[in-house]
Amino acid sequence: xxxxxxxxxxxxxxxxxxxxxxxxxxxxxxxxxxxxxxxxxxxxxxxxxxxxxxxxxxxxxxxxxxxxxxxxxxxxxxxxxxxxxxxxxxxxxxxxxxxxxxxxxxxxxxxxxxxxxxxxxxxxxxxxxxxxxxxxxxxxxxxxxxxxxxxxxxxxxxxxxxxxxxxxxxxxxxxxxxxxxxxxxxxxxxxxxxxxxxxxxxxxxxxxxxxxxxxxxxxxxxxxxxxxxxxxxxxxxxxxxxxxxxxxxxxxxxxxxxxxxxxxxxxxxxxxxxxxxxxxxxxxxxxxxxxxxxxxxxxxxxxxxxxxxxxxxxxxxxxxxxxxxxxxxxxxxxxxxxxxxxxxxxxxxxxxxxxxxxxxxxxxxxxxxxxxxxxxxxxxxxxxxxxxxxxxxxxxxxxx
Numbered sequence: 565x566x567x568x569x570x571x572x573x574x575x576x577x578x579x580x581x582x583x584x585x586x587x588x589x590x591x592x593x594x595x596x597x598x599x600x601x602x603x604x605x606x607x608x609x610x611x612x613x614x615x616x617x618x619x620x621x622x623x624x625x626x627x628x629x630x631x632x633x634x635x636x637x638x639x640x641x642x643x644x645x646x647x648x649x650x651x652x653x654x655x656x657x658x659x660x661x662x663x664x665x666x667x668x669x670x671x672x673x674x675x676x677x678x679x680x681x682x683x684x685x686x687x688x689x690x691x692x693x694x695x696x697x698x699x700x701x702x703x704x705x706x707x708x709x710x711x712x713x714x715x716x717x718x719x720x721x722x723x724x725x726x727x728x729x730x731x732x733x734x735x736x737x738x739x740x741x742x743x744x745x746x747x748x749x750x751x752x753x754x755x756x757x758x759x760x761x762x763x764x765x766x767x768x769x770x771x772x773x774x775x776x777x778x779x780x781x782x783x784x785x786x787x788x789x790x791x792x793x794x795x796x797x798x799x800x801x802x803x804x805x806x807x808x809x810x811x812x813x814x815x816x817x818x819x820x821x822x823x824x825x826x827x828x829x830x831x832x833x834x835x836x837x838x839x840x841x842x843x844x845x846x847x848x849x850x851x852x853x854x855x856x857x858x859x860x861x862x863x864x865x866x867x868x869x870x871x872x873x874x875x876x877x878x879x880x881x882x883x884x885x886x887x888x889x890x891x892x893x894x895x896x897x898x899x900x901x902x903x904x905x906x907x908x909x910x911x912x913x914x915x916x917x918x919x920x921x922x923x924x925x926x927x928x929x930x931x932x933x934x935x936x937x938x939x940x941x942x943x944x945x946x947x948x949x950x951x952x953x954x955x956x957x958x959x960x961x962x963x964x
Contacts, residue, residue, distance in 0.1 A: 621944035629947055630933040636873040637911050643801035649861040651793035657782040659688045659761035665778050672771050680763040688758050695751035702744035709740035769793035794857045799865050802845035810871045817850050818868045821859050879918040886935045895932040902945040
């Protein structure tokens with residue numbers, strides 16, 4: 565009997581243990597389901613009202629927020645064009661003949677008056693000999709006319725010839741003198757042509773191009789060589805008619821030549837008196853000193869004329885201004901709320917990356933310094949001291 569009672573007691577203990585295990589399993593399963601089904605951020609009566617999650621404000625660092633600055637914004641007038649060498653000379657043949665030699669190559673430096681080559685001037689030499697012979701003939705005719713007139717003068721004094729005959733003799737003498745002067749002039753002209761026919765450099769500079777080769781038959785005024793002086797270059801460009809009133813000859817100009825990393829200073833030399841037909845643009849010319857010949861004719865250059873600004877203007881970084889459908893806007897933090905403000909912009913300073921704000925923004929406004937995606941107007945926003953932009957990632961705002 566005692567043995568049966570002991571077996572019954574053990575059975576009761578086992579049943580009680582199984583029941584306790586089942587109850588604990590159900591309890592933990594229920595807690596897990598509750599944890600899974602719970603919505604984050606919903607704590608009725610604590611985090612939100614009626615079970616709605618509390619709004620987390622967007623956090624922006626001090627580096628991501630700027631205020632408008634007041635300052636002068638100089639007007640920049642830009643134009644571009646190729647560099648040209650105003651001192652360019654073309655050596656031409658002044659007499660027909662065969663080019664015997666051309667002693668300078670393209671790119672070689674020459675001095676003013678330096679011989680450049682030789683032309684066969686046999687034809688011109690023959691012409692000089694012909695003119696000299698004509699002069700000798702004219703001198704002989706003049707001598708004969710002088711003797712004849714002297715004889716007629718003596719006869720007229722003795723009244724052997726009439727006054728009309730004496731006048732005819734005087735006219736013949738004058739004609740002979742004129743013919744001799746004409747022959748002298750023709751000979752001198754031919755000699756000058758011979759001197760000018762020599763190929764010499766009219767200016768100091770660099771040989772730009774050879775237009776002919778030795779052995780070629782040259783005609784009068786045919787191009788032989790081109791010489792450029794690179795000590796002074798010019799940039800010819802054009803500007804709008806609305807900009808010309810701000811420029812004056814003599815103003816300094818910053819010039820950036822392609823292939824060079826720094827600017828050089830030039831001078832505004834000339835402004836065209838009239839606009840070009842069809843384009844409504846005004847031609848301008850910049851002088852650029854080039855004593856070391858760093859630049860070459862034909863290189864492309866960008867010129868910038870900086871016109872001083874006497875006014876103080878409200879400006880923002882260009883990166884802070886967005887545009888939608890042609891309307892510029894910025895995002896501001898006003899009393900802890902993110903607002904989108906439409907603005908009107910004016911001048912731009914590309915070098916400083918700033919833009920003028922004409923309307924739509926008050927001084928002292930807290931403006932986002934860059935453009936962010938996924939921003940919503942009316943969202944809460946705060947400025948924090950830390951440098952890492954933590955809030956923008958948490959709120960879904962992504963920096964572009």
